Amino acid sequence: MRNYNISIIKGDGIGPEIVDEAIKVLNAVAKKCDFTLSYKEYLMGGIAIDTTGVPLPDETVEGVLNSDACLFGAIGGEKWDTLPRELRPETGLLKFREKMGVYANLRPAIVYDELVNASTLKPEVISGCDIMVVRELIGGIYFGQPRENDGFKAFNTMVYTKPEIIRIGKTAFELARKRSKRVCSVDKANVLEVSQLWRDTMNELSKDYPDVELSHMYVDNAAMQLVRNPKQFDVIVTGNIFGDILSDTASMVVGSIGLLPSASTGDKTAIYEPIHGSAPDIAGLGITNPIATILSAAMMLKYTLNEEKASDLIEQAIKDALKDGYRTKDLAAFDAKEVLNCVAMGDKIVEY
Ligand code: ATP
Ligand code: MG
Numbered sequence: 001m002r003n004y005n006i007s008i009i010k011g012d013g014i015g016p017e018i019v020d021e022a023i024k025v026l027n028a029v030a031k032k033c034d035f036t037l038s039y040k041e042y043l044m045g046g047i048a049i050d051t052t053g054v055p056l057p058d059e060t061v062e063g064v065l066n067s068d069a070c071l072f073g074a075i076g077g078e079k080w081d082t083l084p085r086e087l088r089p090e091t092g093l094l095k096f097r098e099k100m101g102v103y104a105n106l107r108p109a110i111v112y113d114e115l116v117n118a119s120t121l122k123p124e125v126i127s128g129c130d131i132m133v134v135r136e137l138i139g140g141i142y143f144g145q146p147r148e149n150d151g152f153k154a155f156n157t158m159v160y161t162k163p164e165i166i167r168i169g170k171t172a173f174e175l176a177r178k179r180s181k182r183v184c185s186v187d188k189a190n191v192l193e194v195s196q197l198w199r200d201t202m203n204e205l206s207k208d209y210p211d212v213e214l215s216h217m218y219v220d221n222a223a224m225q226l227v228r229n230p231k232q233f234d235v236i237v238t239g240n241i242f243g244d245i246l247s248d249t250a251s252m253v254v255g256s257i258g259l260l261p262s263a264s265t266g267d268k269t270a271i272y273e274p275i276h277g278s279a280p281d282i283a284g285l286g287i288t289n290p291i292a293t294i295l296s297a298a299m300m301l302k303y304t305l306n307e308e309k310a311s312d313l314i315e316q317a318i319k320d321a322l323k324d325g326y327r328t329k330d331l332a333a334f335d336a337k338e339v340l341n342c343v344a345m346g347d348k349i350v351e352y
Contacts, residue, residue, distance in 0.1 A: 001034060001035060001036055002034075002035035002036070002307075003035065003036045003037070003038060004035065004036075004037050004038070004068045004069070004305050005038050005040070005066075005067045005068050006026075006037050006038065006039050006040075006067060006068065006069055006070070006071055006300075007039075007040055007041075007042055007063050007064040007066075007067035007069070007070045007071070007269070008023070008039050008040065008041045008042065008070075008071050009041070009042050009043070009044045009045075009060065009064075009070060009071070009072045009073065009075075010041065010047075010073045011044060011045045011046075011047065011072070011073040011074050011075040011076075011089075011278060012045050012046040012047055012074065012075050012076055012077050012089065012278045012280070013074055013076070013077050013277070013278025013279050013280040013283040014073070014074060014278055014279045014280075014282060014283045014288045014342075015045075015073025015074045015075065015278055016073065017283070017284070017288055017290070017342050017343075018073055018074070018274065018288060018290045018292070018293035018342070019071060019072075019073040019293060020343075020346075021290035021293065021294060021342060021343065021345070021346030021349075022071060022290065022293045022294045022296065022297040022346075023039065023071075023297075024346050024347075024350060025294050025297060025314055025317075025346060025349050025350055026071075026297050026301075028350040029301070029307075029310040029313050029314055030310065032310070032313065033307060033309055033310040033313070035307060035310075040063055040067065042057075042059065042060040042063045042064065043057055043059075043060060044056055044057075044060050044075055044089075044092055044093070044096065045075025045076055045080075045089035045092060045093070045278075046075060046076060046077050046079060046080045046089050048060070048089075048092065049080055049083070049087065049089065054087070054092070055075075055080075055087060055088060055089050055091060055092025055093075056091075056092035056093075056095050056096055060096075061096070061099050064096075064100065064269050064271075065100075065268060065269055067269055068269070068304065068305065069269060069270050069271075069272065069300045069304040069305065070100075070269055070270065070271045070272065071272050071273075071293075071296065071297060071300060072271050072272065072273035072296075073273065073274075073278070073293065074273070074274065074276065074277050074278035074279070075089040075090070075092070075093055075278055076088075076089040076090055076093075076277060076278050077089070077278055077280040078280060096271075097137060097138060097264060097271070098138055098143075100264070100266060100268050100269055100270075100271060101138065101266035101267050101268050102137055102138065102264035102265055102266040102268075102270065102271055103136060103137055103138050103139065103164070103167060103168060103265075103266045104134060104135075104136070104137065104167075104168055104171040104264070104265045104266060105134070105135040105136075105137040105243065105247075105262060105263070105264045106132060106133070106134055106135075106171075106175070106262060106263040106264075106265065106299070106303075107132070107133040107135065107247040107250070107251075107260065107261075107262045107275060108130070108131070108132050108133075108260075108261065108299075109129070109130075109131045109132075109133065109230075109247070109250035109251060109253055109254050109260065110129070110130050110131075110254065111126045111127065111128065111129040111130070111253065111254055111255075112259075112319060112322055113127065113128075113323075114319065114322040114323045114335075115254075115255050115256075115259075115322060115331065115334055117334050117335065118254075118255030118256060118331055118333075118334045119252070119253055119254060119255045120252060121227065121230075121252075121253060125228075125229065125230070125231075126230060126231070126253055126254075128231060129230045129231050129253060129254075130179075130234075131226075131230060131233045131234070131235075131236060131250055131253075132175055132179065132234070132235045132236070133236045133238075133243060133246060133247040133250055134168065134171055134172040134175065134235060134236065134237040134238070134243070135238060135239075135240065135242075135243025135244065135246075135247055136160075136164070136168045136238070136239045136240050136243060137240060137243075137264055138240075138266075139159065139160055139164050139239070139240060140158055140159070140160060140239040140240030140241055141156050141157065141158040141159075141239075141240065141241050142240045142241060143159075143240070144156060144157035144158055144159040145157060145159075158192065158194045158239075158241075159194065160194050160197060160198060160239065162197065162201055165197065165198050165201040165202070165205075166201060166205055168237060169185075169201065169202050169205045169237060170205065171237075171265070172185075172235050172237035173205065173206070173208070173209040173212050175235055176209075176212045176234060176235040177209070177211065177212060179234050179235060180234040181211060181212045181213060181234070182212070182213045182215070182233075182234035182235065183202075183206075183212055183213070183214050183215070183234070183235045183236075183237055184214075184215045184216070184217055184222070184233055184234070184235070184236050184237070185198070185199065185202040185214065185215070185216050185217070185236075185237050185238065186216075186217050186218070186219050186222045186236055186237070186238035186242055186243075186246065187199050187216065187217075187218065187219065187238065187239070187242070188218055188219050188220075188242075189216070189218070190218060194239075198239065199216055202214060202216070202237070219238070219242045219245075219246070222236070222238075222242075222246060223245065223246060223249055226246065226249050226250055226253065227249065227253070230250070230253045236250075247275070248275075251275060255331070255334075256289060256330045256331055257275065257276045257292070257330075258274075258276060258288070258289025258290075258291060258292050258328065258330045258331075259289065259291050259292055259295070260274065260275040260276070260292050260295075261273075261274055261275070261292050261293070261294075261295035261296035261298070261299055262274065262275050262296060262299075263296070263299045263300070263303055265303065265304075270300070270303065270304045272296040272297060272299055272300040272304075273293070273296055274292030274293045274295075274296055275292065276292060286341035286342055286343070287328065287329040287330070287341065287342070288328065288342040289328040289329075289330050289331065289342070289345070290328075290342050290345055290346050291318055291328070291345070291349075294314060294318065294346070294349060295314070295315070295318065297314065298310075298311045298314040298315055299311070301314070314349070316352070317349045317350075317351075317352035318349055320352045321345070321348045321349055321352055324337065325337025325338060326338055326340055326345065326348050327339050327340070328340060328341070328342065328345050
C-alpha cells in the first residue's frame with residue numbers, strides 16, 4: 001500500500017485546531033483511496049520559542065526535509081511580539097521558507113456557487129471565478145540586497161535573475177496547461193528595469209508553451225481588473241511583492257479568509273498552509289473555519305502526493321457541505337441552514 005510521511009507543524013493560536021481537522025479529513029480519504037499517511041509533529045513559532053528558546057529548531061528543518069510534504073497551521077501571537085526581531089515567530093517562518101527553497105506560492109481563489117453572496121462583489125461579477133495566483137516567494141524586494149535604514153535614508157532592492165524568473169514562469173505555464181491555458185504575467189515594466197527583464201523572460205519562455213496564451217498587465221491595472229472583472233483571469237504569475245498584494249485582493253473576491261488554501265513549492269519539501277494567520281482572537285472558541293486548511297491538505301494530495309482522486313473527494317465534500325447550508329460562524333450570514341463549530345465542520349466534511 002502507498003504510504004506517505006507527512007510532517008505536521010501546528011503552530012500557535014488556531015493552528016492546532018485547524019490542523020487537527022485537516023488530519024481527520026486526510027485520514028478519511030486515505031482509507032477510501034487505499035493509501036496510508038504517517039505523521040510526525042514538529043515545533044515552530046511561539047510554541048517553539050516557549051519550548052526550545054528559538055522559533056525554528058534545527059530538528060524541525062531536518063524533519064520537514066525528510067518528509068514527503070508538510071502540513072502547516074499558523075504561527076505567531078501578541079505574546080511574542082515584543083521579542084527582538086531575530087527571535088520572533090515570523091522570522092522563523094521566513095527562514096523556514098528560504099531553507100525549504102519554496103519559490104512558488106500557489107494561491108487558488110475559487111468562488112463557490114453556494115457562497116456567491118459572501119463576497120463584497122456582485123454575484124454576477126464573481127460567479128464561476130477560478131483564479132490561480134502564482135507568487136514568487138523567496139526573491140524580489142523582500143529578500144534583495146543591499147537593504148538599509150539609517151534613520152535618514154532607507155532603501156530596499158528589487159532583484160530578479162533570469163533563472164529565478166524562468167523557474168517561476170515554468171510553474172505558471174505548467175499549471176495553466178492543466179487549466180484554461182491562459183497566463184497573465186503581472187509587472188511594472190513601464191517603470192522598472194527588473195520588470196522589463198521579467199517581461200522579456202516570460203515572452204521568451206512562452207515559446208516553449210505554444211498551447212498557452214500569455215498576456216501581460218501592469219500591476220496597478222491588474223489590481224483594478226481583479227476587482228472589476230476577476231473572471232478574465234486564469235493563472236496570474238508575478239513577483240513577491242506584487243503577488244503578496246494581488247493574492248490578498250483576490251481573496252476578497254471569494255469572501256472569507258477562512259476559505260483560502262495555499263501551496264508553497266520548490267525543489268525540496270512543499271509546504272501546505274491556509275493563507276490566513278493564527279487568529280489568536282478566536283483560538284479555542286470553536287468558531288474557526290477549518291476549510292482553508294482542509295483545502296490546503298487537498299492541494300497537498302494533488303500537487304505533491306499525486307493522489308488526485310482523494311483530493312477531488314475532499315473538494316467535493318466541502319462543496320456538498322456548503323451546498324446543504326452548513327457554515328462556520330464567519331459564513332453564518334450567507335444562507336446558513338446550520339452553524340457548526342470547527343470540529344463539527346470537520347466531522348461534516350468527513351461524512352460527505
Ligand atoms: P498574519 O500576520 O499571521 O497573517 P493577521 O494579523 O493577518 O495574521 P489573521 O490571523 O489572518 O490575522 O486573522 C485575521 C482575522 O481573520 C482574525 O482576527 C479572525 O477573526 C479572522 N480569521 C482568520 N482565520 C480565520 C478562520 N480560519 N476562521 C474564521 N476566522 C478567521
Ligand atoms: Mg495576514
